[in-house]
Amino acid sequence: MAAATLLDESALSVYVLLALTASVTVGVTLLMGHAGQVSLGHGAFYAAGAYAAGLLAKHGFPSWIALLVAPVAAAGIAAVVGIPLLVLRGHHLAFATLAMHLIFLSLISELSITGGDVGLQAIPPLGFAGVTLSSVRSYAFLSAGALVLVVALARNLLVSRPGRALRALSSSEVAAASSGVAVGHYKLAVFALSAGFAGLAGGIYAFYMGYLSPGSFPVMLSIEYIVMAAVGGLGKVSGAVAGSALVFLLVHGLSRISTLSGMPGTAPIILSYAVYAVLLVSAVLFLPGGLVAFVLARWERPGARSERAAPVSEAKPGDPANEGVTSKHGSFS
Amino acid sequence: MNAFFSYLVHGISVGCGFALVASGIIIVYRVTRVVNLAQGMFSVVAGFAAATLLGVGLPHGFAELAAIATAALVGFLTGVVAIAKPGTNPQASLIATLGVGVFAYAIEVLTWGDQPRSFSGLTGAYDLWGIDVPKQYLLITLVTLVVFGALEAFFERTYAGKALSACASNPYAARLQGIGVVRMGLYGFALGGALGGVAGVLLTPVQPISYDSDVSLFVNGFASAILAGLKRPVLGLLGGLVLGIAESMVAGYAKASYQSSLALLLTLAILIAQAARREALHAVEE
Numbered sequence: 001m002a003a004a005t006l007l008d009e010s011a012l013s014v015y016v017l018l019a020l021t022a023s024v025t026v027g028v029t030l031l032m033g034h035a036g037q038v039s040l041g042h043g044a045f046y047a048a049g050a051y052a053a054g055l056l057a058k059h060g061f062p063s064w065i066a067l068l069v070a071p072v073a074a075a076g077i078a079a080v081v082g083i084p085l086l087v088l089r090g091h092h093l094a095f096a097t098l099a100m101h102l103i104f105l106s107l108i109s110e111l112s113i114t115g116g117d118v119g120l121q122a123i124p125p126l127g128f129a130g131v132t133l134s135s136v137r138s139y140a141f142l143s144a145g146a147l148v149l150v151v152a153l154a155r156n157l158l159v160s161r162p163g164r165a166l167r168a169l170s171s172s173e174v175a176a177a178s179s180g181v182a183v184g185h186y187k188l189a190v191f192a193l194s195a196g197f198a199g200l201a202g203g204i205y206a207f208y209m210g211y212l213s214p215g216s217f218p219v220m221l222s223i224e225y226i227v228m229a230a231v232g233g234l235g236k237v238s239g240a241v242a243g244s245a246l247v248f249l250l251v252h253g254l255s256r257i258s259t260l261s262g263m264p265g266t267a268p269i270i271l272s273y274a275v276y277a278v279l280l281v282s283a284v285l286f287l288p289g290g291l292v293a294f295v296l297a298r299w300e301r302p303g304a305r306s307e308r309a310a311p312v313s314e315a316k317p318g319d320p321a322n323e324g325v326t327s328k329h330g331s332f333s
Numbered sequence: 334m335n336a337f338f339s340y341l342v343h344g345i346s347v348g349c350g351f352a353l354v355a356s357g358i359i360i361v362y363r364v365t366r367v368v369n370l371a372q373g374m375f376s377v378v379a380g381f382a383a384a385t386l387l388g389v390g391l392p393h394g395f396a397e398l399a400a401i402a403t404a405a406l407v408g409f410l411t412g413v414v415a416i417a418k419p420g421t422n423p424q425a426s427l428i429a430t431l432g433v434g435v436f437a438y439a440i441e442v443l444t445w446g447d448q449p450r451s452f453s454g455l456t457g458a459y460d461l462w463g464i465d466v467p468k469q470y471l472l473i474t475l476v477t478l479v480v481f482g483a484l485e486a487f488f489e490r491t492y493a494g495k496a497l498s499a500c501a502s503n504p505y506a507a508r509l510q511g512i513g514v515v516r517m518g519l520y521g522f523a524l525g526g527a528l529g530g531v532a533g534v535l536l537t538p539v540q541p542i543s544y545d546s547d548v549s550l551f552v553n554g555f556a557s558a559i560l561a562g563l564k565r566p567v568l569g570l571l572g573g574l575v576l577g578i579a580e581s582m583v584a585g586y587a588k589a590s591y592q593s594s595l596a597l598l599l600t601l602a603i604l605i606a607q608a609a610r611r612e613a614l615h616a617v618e619e
Contacts, residue, residue, distance in 0.1 A: 084605045085601075095368070095555060095604075103594050223435060226431075266443070266446060266447050269447065270443050273439035277434075277438075284425050
């Protein structure tokens with residue numbers, strides 16, 4: 001938050017996007033780390049929130065109402081879509097979320113109400129009680145505020161009773177179910193909540209940018225969230241923020257370098273894809289606890305082996321060798 | 334009526350392409366339990382490679398075979414990343430294949446740029462019973478039939494094929510029999526790469542590819558594989574044909590932009606129905 005006051009104009013625009021991205025990533029990391037579901041389609045919820053806010057604002061609703069509706073709309077879509085979708089697991093769910101993102105993109109490209117391929121232009125700026133947010137700095141505060149809210153909600157969720165149920169889910173759905181945890185309900189709830197986070201960020205994005213198009217929300221966006229969540233350590237809220245910052249700034253820095261004269265025009269794409277890929281594969285293969293946790297542990301106790309339980313549990317339904325029930329927690333009342 | 338047949342012909346050849354991608358997905362899945370998100374990328378690499386080799390002067394036939402070999406190598410390397418490290422669970426492998434696919438984007442743009450490419454295959458068309466059948470479509474269909482025949486023979490008749498199937502059915506027992514499961518997995522990935530490569534060199538003359546064509550190839554291939562139940566590669570042919578023809582009809586009679594959503598919705602419906610049935614029976618997912 002302090003950074004929002006201190007940074008200069010050019011850095012602020014990066015800050016806004018970073019804070020918005022981090023908000024979505026918190027949701028993704030909750031989903032992947034605790035409810036154990038891979039979502040290749042969270043960009044769709046970001047887009048849903050953005051389009052919901054944009055559409056309402058353009059049709060005359062007060063902008064702050066439009067902004068409040070954004071997360072609700074996204075969460076609502078997730079709740080509805082999640083009922084059939086969350087029957088699936090593992091790679092089937094991954095594919096289904098990818099399909100969802102693609103279908104959503106197809107829809108907004110086709111419908112005239114969403115402006116088709118061109119999208120929504122000239123979205124009125126955000127304002128309430130006579131105050132209009134028009135400077136980048138104000139959006140920086142707003143997006144930082146949203147991030148703080150999202151992080152607080154996520155943290156609260158994890159320490160609460162539903163949160164313990166969630167963590168049980170990630171260890172073993174079978175164990176959780178046999179302890180009386182309504183597995184299906186919790187998975188749906190996390191799915192909807194994480195979609196809500198994304199929708200809120202999307203709503204702010206709509207007002208910040210002032211225009212939206214399907215091209216703003218490619219499938220690559222969903223993949224970016226996964227990379228950031230993986231880098232930060234699946235399931236760790238602070239990791240989501242740190243991972244987002246790391247990846248975002250790294251890619252941004254590289255694209256600044258790559259747009260210097262002398263570099264080919266495709267250099268930014270090449271570098272950013274390469275960075276995403278290397279980070280993703282390294283995180284997932286070598287550091288399931290996340291790069292960030294790894295670095296921190298080395299910092300604090302040089303030489304000592306850091307002990308992090310891998311949040312992506314191994315007791316997945318597709319693994320017959322691991323049918324043993326592993327419960328890491330006490331009682332679930 | 335003519336329109337119907339030309340959609341049908343188009344759908345069959347497109348469906349064959351899907352089927353080849355699907356067979357790659359099925360084989361990798363059967364042998365390693367991993368869904369290879371990079372499968373579409375193998376086709377793209379092969380298409381680009383063939384275009385380059387043909388441009389350099391290599392004759393038709395050789396260029397395509399070299400491109401397919403390249404795709405097989407890329408498949409092998411993908412397998413190394415996905416499964417060679419001991420202790421990688423299928424979920425991590427899935428994400429690893431995603432990472433490989435994204436890395437491949439970087440390499441592809443670096444090597445070939447970000448614009449679509451194509452090369453000419455068989456030009457001209459035959460007139461069969463009044464329908465225009467482009468020769469390339471015939472080639473696609475014929476090659477696909479041959480490939481699937483070979484796959485069927487390989488898996489059912491040869492020892493290597495049966496070893497691969499054994500890894501798929503029961504990795505533990507396979508290991509007990511002395512079959513190196515990881516090695517088999519890598520062979521599976523390489524084979525998947527080759528199959529993707531065949532799809533790539535066959536389809537590129539018909540449809541220019543660019544570095545992001547892999548998404549729709551994967552989506553359609555996976556949809557076909559699901560329709561086939563992710564079991565025997567040969568069934569992928571049926572799945573691919575059904576999907577290809579359905580999409581072609583939708584594109585022809587309704588709106589072309591809805592065809593991918595059709596594939597996706599169909600796949601989702603089947604997946605969910607299968608899973609719901611499984612949950613109801615309390616069966617352990619294989």
